[in-house]
Amino acid sequence: MIASLDERIRTLLRRVPAPGMGVENSSRHTNLGDRAFRGATFLFTFMIVVLSGIMVYQMIDGSTLSLREFGLGFVTSQIWDPVQEKFGALPFVYGTVVSSLVALILAIPLSLGVAVFLAELAPRWLERILSFMVELLAAIPSIVYGLWGMFVMVPWIRETIEPPLSEHLGFLPIFEGAPYGFGMLAAGLILTVMIVPIIASISRDALKSVPRAQREAAYALGATRWETITLVVKYARSGIFGATLLGLGRALGETMAVTMVIGNRPIISASLFDPGYTMASVLANEFTEATTELYLHALIEIALLLFTITIIVNMLARLLMWTMSRTISQGGRA
Amino acid sequence: MINRFFAILLLLTAAGASLTAQLRLNGAGATFPYVIYSKWFDVYYHKTGVQINYQSIGSGGGIKQVIEGTVDFGATDGPMSDEQLADARTKRKTDILHIPTVLGAVAVAYNLPVEAKHIQLTPTTLADIFLGKITKWNDWRIAEHNPGVSLPNRPIIVAHRSDGSGTTFIFTEYLAKVSSAWKKNVGRGTSVNWPIGLGGKGNEGVAGLLKQTVGSIGYVELAYAVKNNIPYAAIQNKAGVFVAPTISSITAAAAGASRNLPEDLRVSITNPDGKESYPISGFTWILVYKNPQDAKSGAAITQFLKWALSEGQSYAADLLYAPLPKEVVAKCLQQVDSIGK
Numbered sequence: 001m002i003a004s005l006d007e008r009i010r011t012l013l014r015r016v017p018a019p020g021m022g023v024e025n026s027s028r029h030t031n032l033g034d035r036a037f038r039g040a041t042f043l044f045t046f047m048i049v050v051l052s053g054i055m056v057y058q059m060i061d062g063s064t065l066s067l068r069e070f071g072l073g074f075v076t077s078q079i080w081d082p083v084q085e086k087f088g089a090l091p092f093v094y095g096t097v098v099s100s101l102v103a104l105i106l107a108i109p110l111s112l113g114v115a116v117f118l119a120e121l122a123p124r125w126l127e128r129i130l131s132f133m134v135e136l137l138a139a140i141p142s143i144v145y146g147l148w149g150m151f152v153m154v155p156w157i158r159e160t161i162e163p164p165l166s167e168h169l170g171f172l173p174i175f176e177g178a179p180y181g182f183g184m185l186a187a188g189l190i191l192t193v194m195i196v197p198i199i200a201s202i203s204r205d206a207l208k209s210v211p212r213a214q215r216e217a218a219y220a221l222g223a224t225r226w227e228t229i230t231l232v233v234k235y236a237r238s239g240i241f242g243a244t245l246l247g248l249g250r251a252l253g254e255t256m257a258v259t260m261v262i263g264n265r266p267i268i269s270a271s272l273f274d275p276g277y278t279m280a281s282v283l284a285n286e287f288t289e290a291t292t293e294l295y296l297h298a299l300i301e302i303a304l305l306l307f308t309i310t311i312i313v314n315m316l317a318r319l320l321m322w323t324m325s326r327t328i329s330q331g332g333r334a
Numbered sequence: 335m336i337n338r339f340f341a342i343l344l345l346l347t348a349a350g351a352s353l354t355a356q357l358r359l360n361g362a363g364a365t366f367p368y369v370i371y372s373k374w375f376d377v378y379y380h381k382t383g384v385q386i387n388y389q390s391i392g393s394g395g396g397i398k399q400v401i402e403g404t405v406d407f408g409a410t411d412g413p414m415s416d417e418q419l420a421d422a423r424t425k426r427k428t429d430i431l432h433i434p435t436v437l438g439a440v441a442v443a444y445n446l447p448v449e450a451k452h453i454q455l456t457p458t459t460l461a462d463i464f465l466g467k468i469t470k471w472n473d474w475r476i477a478e479h480n481p482g483v484s485l486p487n488r489p490i491i492v493a494h495r496s497d498g499s500g501t502t503f504i505f506t507e508y509l510a511k512v513s514s515a516w517k518k519n520v521g522r523g524t525s526v527n528w529p530i531g532l533g534g535k536g537n538e539g540v541a542g543l544l545k546q547t548v549g550s551i552g553y554v555e556l557a558y559a560v561k562n563n564i565p566y567a568a569i570q571n572k573a574g575v576f577v578a579p580t581i582s583s584i585t586a587a588a589a590g591a592s593r594n595l596p597e598d599l600r601v602s603i604t605n606p607d608g609k610e611s612y613p614i615s616g617f618t619w620i621l622v623y624k625n626p627q628d629a630k631s632g633a634a635i636t637q638f639l640k641w642a643l644s645e646g647q648s649y650a651a652d653l654l655y656a657p658l659p660k661e662v663v664a665k666c667l668q669q670v671d672s673i674g675k
Contacts, residue, residue: 082498083521150542180491180547182532260542264496264533275532281496285535288392289498289524291415 056307063301065294074301080266082286087298089305091266095184095276096306099258100251102188102272103195107247111196112233112240115203120229131204138197146260149190154181154261157189162273173270180263185272187262191254195247202246206239207232241321245314252310255280279306359634362389363396363409366438366500366555367618370653371409374646381641384634393500394524400621401425406631408621411438411500412524413600429624431669432599433639434617436647437588437656439579440505441559441566442614444551445544446471447486452568454479454576457605457613460569461513463490463551465520466530471549479576486549493543493552496533498524504616505553508604553614556584557654571613572605579612584656587611592661599669615656624673632674639670 060067066074070087077088114134118127158181169175210232218228233240255278263275264285279302290296368390375386391399393410400408401422413432414422422430442460444453455463459475462468468475472485495502506522520526532547534540537558544550544564556579559566568576577583590608595601605613620639626632643666647657658666 079527081527082525083523083527150539151546155546178489180532182543182547259496259535260539264535265528265531277533281535285497285533286525287498289394289500291394291397291412291418291524 056304059300059304059307063297063304066297066301069294070298074298075305078266078268080282082290082295085292085294087295087301089279089302091268092277092279092282092302093305093309094268095187095262095266096252096278096280096309099184099187099191099262099276099278100248102184103191103251104244104248106188106192107195107199108244110192111199111203111243111247114196114200115207115240116229116233118200118204119207120232131201134197134201134204137193138201142194142254142256145190145194146257149186149257149261153190153193154186157181157186161185166273174272176271177269177273179273180275182261182263182275183273184262184269184276187258187276187278188272190257190261191251194254194257195251198250199240199243199247202243203236203240206236206243209239210235238321238325241317245317248313248317249310252306252313253280255284259284279303279309357384357634359384359386359406359631359638360388360404361386361396361407361409361620362391362399362405363621364393364411364500364618365390366393366411367409367436367655369557370436370650370655373649373653374642377646377649378638378641382637384638386638392498394498396621400430400623403627406622406626406628407635409435409619410621411616411618412503413602413619414621426623426627428626431622431624431673432619433622433643433666433669434599434658434662435620435642436618436650437584437603437615437658438501438504438618439556439584439587439612439615439656440501440508440553441556441579442551442553442569443541443544443559443564443566445546445548445564446488447548448483450480450483452566452576452578453483453485454570455567456570457509457512460567461509461516464492464494464509464529464531465513465515466492479570488549491547491550492528492531493540493547493550494528494531494533495536495540495553497535497539499536500524500616500618501537501553501555502526504602504604505614507602507616508614511605560654569613571609571611572607573609573611575609577610577612579615581651581654581656583610583612584615585659587613587615588617588656588662589659592659592665595662595665599665622673626674629674636670636673640667643667643670 066087070077074087074089075093076090077086078090079086079088080091081087118131118134122130158179162179162181162185165175166179214235215228215232218231223231258278259281262277262281264277264281265275266277266282267274269276283299283303287299290299368388371388375388379385388409393412396408396410397414397418399405401418403426414430419430442455446453453476455476456479459468459479462475469490470487471490472487477485503522503524506520506526509520510517510522520529532543534543534552537554540552540554541558541562541564544552544554545562554564566579568578570576586608587606588603590606590611591601591603593607599617599619601617603616622635622639623632626635643658643663647663650657
């Protein structure tokens, strides 16, 4: 049904020129100002590439000792002992990935709901107020989230969330153990609170930028509100996906707020009630007092690892999106 | 018109340059003494016009800056190692002096619904709690030394610093001194591999963990425990007396340790002699070059340190730092006098 609706809308809109198509290629007529402008903007863009290059070089250069000493074992070892100078990063990698995943699983449906309500359902005055508040949430500094998390959210988790979970779902390994409040679940929840505003506000923009004609065409063809919304969401999926990626990026790199609620213990435990540790947190915690060379190099290697993981996650996400959009467009054509 | 403008500009720059050259000192290091240092620098500025900038970037950072020669002085809660001193000697062509400024204590704070003002802990019990060997509050090893206190049948939740810190160094150094198991399995350092427990960032992080978690025990700077109204334990000292951390018991600890002070004052004073000594305390040091490259700033630092060691000490107690005992001040002044000679 939806596919055919999609197809019919496309036929309807075929006569409308796609954006950008009408613009002539005017490179032949460029004057000096245009060329200078193009050169300047290119230079700015190129600086990003150079900057990333310098960063990678510095991180590799700054972690040579640890790279040489531990090799691949750095990623697989679970021991982090600054006194014995034995360093392994696996618990931090685990903590970073799991806390971000928990946050993403909770945040995606929530923020999509917020975005759809704001873009499609809310009356204009309400949308304005709520959008403002959502954007305000995104602007709160993470230390404030951290303090709030520590003094308000953690006790709430310990008193209200964890006991029933442990009572009814305690047989699941992820809800095992004593409820302290502090731990992976708290980190996931605070990250959720922090990334929902980002994902929601960008997704709302993506939804709002879907041409009005799409909606009108859908309604004209007799689609229900639900069908129209699913269509609009599908149309805006790349924007929503980008928003999710931005949210994930923030979750992976978030330092202060997570450090204050995760319990900071480098262990790998299936239970979300147990404390954990993230890569960004250990950097923030130990960098200032890392007194020996090897210790410092190990910390910089963690930074390098975080950088690598962020790149891998982004690439996987893009790959996923590419295959997704291909299958969808193929499905539409069939 | 333009000429006049430039003339004024030139004059201003010249004035500014001479002002900075004469009267500004830069320092960086430990966060622990930041409160009293900023008080000192402020009072000293109003007294003498010498401006001292201090960045509390952590002891490790302070040592690094001193070795790199980017500051006029550094500050640290843990003394520099021999390798670091040698490194500084080759890079800066001068020795580094350690000048103790005040004393700080690490309080063993807890959250427990008991009547007693301070629960009493022996060194071994304390080590066993942080090693995870004692897991319940009503364990006989704790109860033994707390007659009349009804200790609850609750699990002990250990809280420690997650960030590298001088506080952790003093605490683990003490445990390594009193417990061979601790020394063997954990050791001492600004960050260690904790056998159990939750980590909180900074004193405020640990204080937060403690305030919220019934049955928890952790260590914080004394000032944090006092200001946040978190109860803290009396620890059995070397003489066998249970002593709670107070300004006087900390100063007593330094006095107890002063008999064995080495020339260079790089020394830990945990577990000292003396009946009144609180056993978990330590110096915090200012690091200065013995032969400063800039004689002017060297002289300015010498002047400041002399002031800090005399009049400056009176500001300590109000800010919950312990002033140095007389015996130690005398030794510090000897070191200060050797600057530039």
